[in-house]
Amino acid sequence: MEKFTTHTGVGVPLRRSNVDTDQIIPAVYLKRITRTGFEDALFAAWRGDADFILNKDEYKAGSVLVAGPDFGTGSSREHAVWALKDYGFKVVIASRFADIFRGNSGKQGLLAAVVSQENVELLWKLLDAEPGKEITVSLEDRTVTCGELTVPFEIDDYVRWRLMEGLDDIGLTLQHQDEITEFEKTRASWRPQTLPAKHLPSVHIEAARPVDA
Amino acid sequence: MGTTLAEKLWASHLVRKGEDGAPDLIYIDLHMCHEVTSPQAFEGLRLAGRQVRRPDLTIATEDHNTPTLDIDLPIADETSRKQVNKLRENAEEFGIRIHSLGDADQGIVHVVGPQLGLTMPGMTVVCGDSHTSTHGAFGALAFGIGTSEVEHVLATQTLPLKPFKTMAINVDGTLPKGSTAKDIILAIIAKIGTGGGQGYVLEYRGEAIRALSMEARMTICNMSIEAGARAGIIAPDETTFAYVEGRPHAPEGEDWDAAVEYWRTLTTDDDAVFDAEVDLNAADLEPFITWGTNPGQGLPLSANVPSPEDFAEESDREAAANALEYMGLTPGTPFREIPIDTVFLGSCTNGRIEDLRAAAAIIQGREKAPHTRMLVVPGSARVRLQAEAEGLDKVFLDFGAEWRNAGCSMCLGMNPDQLKPQERSASTSNRNFEGRQGKGGRTHLVSPLVAAATAVRGTLSSPDDLVDAPAALV
Numbered sequence: 001m002e003k004f005t006t007h008t009g010v011g012v013p014l015r016r017s018n019v020d021t022d023q024i025i026p027a028v029y030l031k032r033i034t035r036t037g038f039e040d041a042l043f044a045a046w047r048g049d050a051d052f053i054l055n056k057d058e059y060k061a062g063s064v065l066v067a068g069p070d071f072g073t074g075s076s077r078e079h080a081v082w083a084l085k086d087y088g089f090k091v092v093i094a095s096r097f098a099d100i101f102r103g104n105s106g107k108q109g110l111l112a113a114v115v116s117q118e119n120v121e122l123l124w125k126l127l128d129a130e131p132g133k134e135i136t137v138s139l140e141d142r143t144v145t146c147g148e149l150t151v152p153f154e155i156d157d158y159v160r161w162r163l164m165e166g167l168d169d170i171g172l173t174l175q176h177q178d179e180i181t182e183f184e185k186t187r188a189s190w191r192p193q194t195l196p197a198k199h200l201p202s203v204h205i206e207a208a209r210p211v212d213a
Numbered sequence: 214m215g216t217t218l219a220e221k222l223w224a225s226h227l228v229r230k231g232e233d234g235a236p237d238l239i240y241i242d243l244h245m246c247h248e249v250t251s252p253q254a255f256e257g258l259r260l261a262g263r264q265v266r267r268p269d270l271t272i273a274t275e276d277h278n279t280p281t282l283d284i285d286l287p288i289a290d291e292t293s294r295k296q297v298n299k300l301r302e303n304a305e306e307f308g309i310r311i312h313s314l315g316d317a318d319q320g321i322v323h324v325v326g327p328q329l330g331l332t333m334p335g336m337t338v339v340c341g342d343s344h345t346s347t348h349g350a351f352g353a354l355a356f357g358i359g360t361s362e363v364e365h366v367l368a369t370q371t372l373p374l375k376p377f378k379t380m381a382i383n384v385d386g387t388l389p390k391g392s393t394a395k396d397i398i399l400a401i402i403a404k405i406g407t408g409g410g411q412g413y414v415l416e417y418r419g420e421a422i423r424a425l426s427m428e429a430r431m432t433i434c435n436m437s438i439e440a441g442a443r444a445g446i447i448a449p450d451e452t453t454f455a456y457v458e459g460r461p462h463a464p465e466g467e468d469w470d471a472a473v474e475y476w477r478t479l480t481t482d483d484d485a486v487f488d489a490e491v492d493l494n495a496a497d498l499e500p501f502i503t504w505g506t507n508p509g510q511g512l513p514l515s516a517n518v519p520s521p522e523d524f525a526e527e528s529d530r531e532a533a534a535n536a537l538e539y540m541g542l543t544p545g546t547p548f549r550e551i552p553i554d555t556v557f558l559g560s561c562t563n564g565r566i567e568d569l570r571a572a573a574a575i576i577q578g579r580e581k582a583p584h585t586r587m588l589v590v591p592g593s594a595r596v597r598l599q600a601e602a603e604g605l606d607k608v609f610l611d612f613g614a615e616w617r618n619a620g621c622s623m624c625l626g627m628n629p630d631q632l633k634p635q636e637r638s639a640s641t642s643n644r645n646f647e648g649r650q651g652k653g654g655r656t657h658l659v660s661p662l663v664a665a666a667t668a669v670r671g672t673l674s675s676p677d678d679l680v681d682a683p684a685a686l687v
């Protein structure tokens with residue numbers, strides 16, 4: 001995961017509350033076998049509408065989403081975070097996030113910044129007045145700056161530390177590699193290994209064929 | 214104060230204790246993969262330039278998407294073919310052992326692990342599949358994980374976890390003839406509900422559990438997840454050791470002796486305290502079936518279709534009304550009169566050799582109800598071979614059933630084995646959710662004995678309902 005200290009990018013005002021994960025990425029896209037390339041799936045149902053904000057030129061390069069309360073409710077699909085990241089978003093700002101979405105964001109290096117609804121409204125106004133305006137998010141200072149306006153945001157200390165260090169769960173665990181290696185040395189020899197593979201003699205399996213109903 | 218079995222297993226796999234609210238780091242002894250939940254995990258590794266830490270503690274099989282017919286031909290469905298091919302590529306790239314279609318050790322991941330002797334007491338076992346709880350039957354801490362966690366285990370062979378709570382399920386008494394492990398677990402889920410086990414590891418205890426074979430214990434632990442639990446577990450005993458001994462990966466010689474000596478210590482201490490306890494008397498049980506659309510909506514087969522008014526809670530009444538509508542059932546109808554279109558014998562719950570034997574003993578020398586189709590899908594290719602060596606395939610074929618290749622099949626209908634809309638099944642699998650076995654399909658969960666008797670009579674039936682009770686039951 002990349003280290004996150006500050007980010008500056010085009011702010012996208014998404015004036016909707018309760019954006020659930022089905023809206024962020026519809027279920028039909030979940031059959032894919034890749035981890036990346038979900039950018040086309042983001043807000044797929046809304047993208048068909050020419051007036052949808054991401055269809056406007058000023059916002060196409062957006063990387064800071066400023067959304068209404070209760071963002072990311074619904075199913076636990078991690079794909080929602082993947083889709084936002086693949087599109088190019090680095091930060092989502094809202095006054096409230098669904099727990100699982102916020103947890104998944106933290107795991108994947110997407111900053112979910114909690115800003116009071118009052119301040120979200122102020123940001124929306126600034127972005128509407130000047131489409132394509134940039135926002136700077138400082139994780140170090142826990143602030144969001146847009147032009148003259150600077151407002152604070154909240155984030156869990158542990159998650160903040162992890163994002164600033166650029167550590168995903170795996171990266172974090174790998175810091176304890178020595179302890180894992182030490183633990184492995186204590187494992188009893190009877191504990192099974194899949195390799196080298198042992199099995200009963202291989203036997204030819206006759207394929208079953210369709211029968212007439 | 215003593216500790217429970219689950220707590221002992223936790224402690225013996227603790228790599229690092231979490232500080233300041235951080236989770237514990239737990240070592241994973243065996244990681245199993247299948248084609249559906251692993252592709253993004255492997256891609257995550259690739260993107261981060263990481264390797265699989267312990268390919269020698271990892272194994273993959275193809276099961277969810279695999280067809281049960283024409284397995285020597287390319288998989289017809291494109292999405293399924295892609296997922297299976299991806300697993301093969303990933304296994305090759307990362308050096309992971311895989312059992313592919315056509316291989317004698319291919320089959321449902323939860324059947325293959327125990328069969329190879331890879332599942333043993335005292336282990337931690339994970340898989341990107343909720344029914345990993347099956348392996349708890351050996352006295353292992355075994356649970357399903359999500360795709361991010363699959364990636365985490367691949368990269369580190371550990372998982373950051375918060376401890377689970379523990380619940381004792383005490384099943385005393387002797388199970389009456391004609392009732393099985395499936396009826397025990399269906400009765401438990403009906404009793405504690407589909408959310409009753411949430412956050413818990415369920416430890417099944419008591420003389421009725423001790424009397425069960427390993428395969429029957431697997432059936433019980435398998436469905437722990439249907440009670441909402443993280444895992445199910447049964448303390449290992451002589452039955453367990455006998456089952457493991459001699460399997461391909463079982464310890465040998467001194468290793469075996471050391472292992473068994475350790476395994477004997479894997480019990481809950483007498484003075485240990487569980488966070489919750491539930492009691493059940495096996496002697497009161499009779500064949501159980503589900504009538505609704507979640508596994509908690511179950512009743513004895515001798516009962517009638519319930520009415521929403523029978524339920525005290527408003528939410529239960531509503532759930533019952535919805536379920537009855539979806540299932541196309543009228544309150545008051547005796548279960549025994551409900552006609553069944555398809556009988557499915559298989560899955561990681563009841564697709565093992567003992568299940569096939571039990572069903573074959575019921576149908577032997579009888580004729581299948583003409584309007585009922587019966588699909589027999591062994592849990593693994595080895596189970597199929599074993600059944601064929603015993604001549605069970607002939608029994609099923611003579612009866613008029615279809616004898617298929619191994620896989621998940623109609624348990625979840627990701628392959629072509631699906632119910633048609635409004636078709637009704639008696640299924641030995643574990644989930645009766647709406648559309649689980651095919652869009653609009655109606656599922657009644659049953660034991661292998663009930664499945665077999667149902668195929669004979671064409672309506673939901675227990676072996677007791679058959680003329681000339683089957684020899685196996687006398």
Ligand code: SF4
Nearest residue numbers: 344560561621624625
């Ligand atoms: S048989 Fe059914 S429950 Fe078991 S692993 Fe396959 S799909 Fe899941």
